[in-house]
Amino acid sequence: MQTRRSFLRNTAVLLPAAAIASRNCFAxxxxxxxxxxxxxxxxxxxxxxxxxxxxxxxxxxxxxxCADNYTFAADALxxxxxxxxxxxxxxxxxxxxxxxxxxxxxxxxxxWMVCPMIPQSMRGSADAFRTAAKQFNExxxxxxxxxxxxAFHNHNYEFAPLQPEPPATTASAxxxxxxxxxxxxxxxxxxxxxxxxxxxxxxxxxxxxMQRIGPRLKMLHLKDRAPGASPSFVPDAAxxxxxxxxxxxxxxxxxxxxxxxxxxxxxFVEQDQTKGPPIDALRQSYxxxxxxx
Numbered sequence: 238m239q240t241r242r243s244f245l246r247n248t249a250v251l252l253p254a255a256a257i258a259s260r261n262c263f264a265x266x267x268x269x270x271x272x273x274x275x276x277x278x279x280x281x282x283x284x285x286x287x288x289x290x291x292x293x294x295x296x297x298x299x300x301x302x303c304a305d306n307y308t309f310a311a312d313a314l315x316x317x318x319x320x321x322x323x324x325x326x327x328x329x330x331x332x333x334x335x336x337x338x339x340x341x342x343x344x345x346x347x348x349w350m351v352c353p354m355i356p357q358s359m360r361g362s363a364d365a366f367r368t369a370a371k372q373f374n375e376x377x378x379x380x381x382x383x384x385x386x387x388a389f390h391n392h393n394y395e396f397a398p399l400q401p402e403p404p405a406t407t408a409s410a411x412x413x414x415x416x417x418x419x420x421x422x423x424x425x426x427x428x429x430x431x432x433x434x435x436x437x438x439x440x441x442x443x444x445x446x447m448q449r450i451g452p453r454l455k456m457l458h459l460k461d462r463a464p465g466a467s468p469s470f471v472p473d474a475a476x477x478x479x480x481x482x483x484x485x486x487x488x489x490x491x492x493x494x495x496x497x498x499x500x501x502x503x504x505f506v507e508q509d510q511t512k513g514p515p516i517d518a519l520r521q522s523y524x525x526x527x528x529x530x
Contacts, residue, residue, distance in 0.1 A: 268497075270526060271299030273458060273507035275329070277515045278305040285309070289321035291516050295523050301505045302328035302345070303353075311344035326503055327430075327456060329353040329390065332369075335376055343383045349456065349503075350380050351430055353390045354472075363399045366414040370421035377426035388455055389418060390430040396439035397470035419450070430456035432507075433487055438476050440468035443487065444495045456503040457496055459522065461485030479508050481518045483525030490529065 272292050274281055281288045282305065292300065300323050306314060318325045327349035330338045335352055342350045352373065359365035377387035395415040419429075429450050433443040435458075447454050462485045466478035482489065496504070506526070511518040 268504065269298040269324075270296070270523060271301055271324075271326075271503060271505040272297050272519055273301045273303065273329075273505040274306055275303040276506070276508050276511070276519060278303065280515065281306065286317050286321065288516075289317060289323060292519065293322045295516075295520050296527065297323070297506075297519070297523060299324045299326055299503065299505070301325070301351075301503070302347075304329065304331050307338075307341065311341045315345050327351055327388075327505070332356055336379075339379055339383055339385075342380075342385060347385055349386055349388055349430075350376070351388045351390050351456075352376070354392055354394075360394045360397075360414065361399070363412060363414075363417060366395075366399070366417040367421055370418050370427075373418070373427050374423050377423065381426060386428060386455075387426065388428040388430045390458065391415065391432050392435040392472040393439035393468075393470050393476060394472055396436070396441060419453075424453055428453045428455045430458065432458035432460070433492055434458070434460040434462050434479060435472065437462050437487055438466070438468055438478070439470055444491050447492075447495050447499060450499075452499060454496065454499045454501055456505065457492075457501055459489075459504055459506045459526070460508050461487050461489075461522075477510050479510055481508065481511075481525070482506060482522035483529075484521070489526070493529075 277288050277292070285306070289300070300318060302314070302325060309317070315325065325345060325347065328342055328345060328347050329351045330342065330353075332352055332355050335350075338350070355366075355369045359369060373387065373389060380387045395418065396413050398411040398413060400412055431443060431447055431450065431454060436443045436446050459482050461480045461482045463478040463480050464486050469476045493504075506519060506522045508515065508518045508522075
């Protein structure tokens with residue numbers, strides 16, 4: 238039987254990016270779609286089993302947990318997810334207590350432990366990003382010892398220059414925190430989950446970012462960006478221009494084609510904020526992704 242992983246690998250080998258896009262693997266439901274549960278965090282606090290049932294009813298097959306879910310014991314949380322007919326391959330754990338969460342993640346049955354951001358106090362210093370990179374290497378080794386893998390999820394702050402722009406006469410480039418995280422982490426241990434919205438909010442093309450990461454790209458966060466939004470490097474309320482997938486400006490055909498070419502394994506729809514009910518936003522995103530032209 239062909240596994241999801243072998244499907245993605247074989248697709249990347251047999252089809253160029255344009256062909257993947259034209260055949261529209263997402264519409265055929267050949268690639269699982271998931272939800273990052275941060276989208277429904279408030280509803281989940283009230284009735285998580287019901288929320289999981291709603292997610293599965295839409296058609297999603299996977300969920301990615303977040304810190305808000307960990308008020309439940311790991312085995313209880315896993316049973317809720319499995320009983321709803323969903324899989325849980327990945328979970329986000331805060332930087333501040335990441336090192337204490339390995340047993341919990343293992344009991345939850347995760348394949349991936351993801352650090353969603355570094356503390357605000359570390360975001361403006363190259364040395365601090367190097368410290369984070371060293372920590373990521375250590376966490377990745379611990380995750381591997383337990384049969385899991387480690388990934389980092391971006392926002393927009395990692396792409397802010399950490400030094401003034403050099404004179405035009407020099408060939409030096411601006412250094413960003415993300416540069417340091419890529420270059421100072423072990424490529425065999427530390428991988429990346431690209432949040433397409435936050436990359437675009439920082440002024441980057443998500444496709445080019447994925448190409449730079451290459452085979453270290455393992456997961457995507459799918460969320461769209463409203464037209465006319467101004468880029469920024471601070472993940473605050475002024476940077477929140479979120480709309481359901483397909484309602485904004487991101488080129489999903491190109492993004493998903495490149496992700497397939499690189500062998501991304503998991504795709505999680507997320508909307509940090511929604512104007513209406515979060516379940517409605519998840520439903521709109523799912524319908525678009527499964528019926529892409």
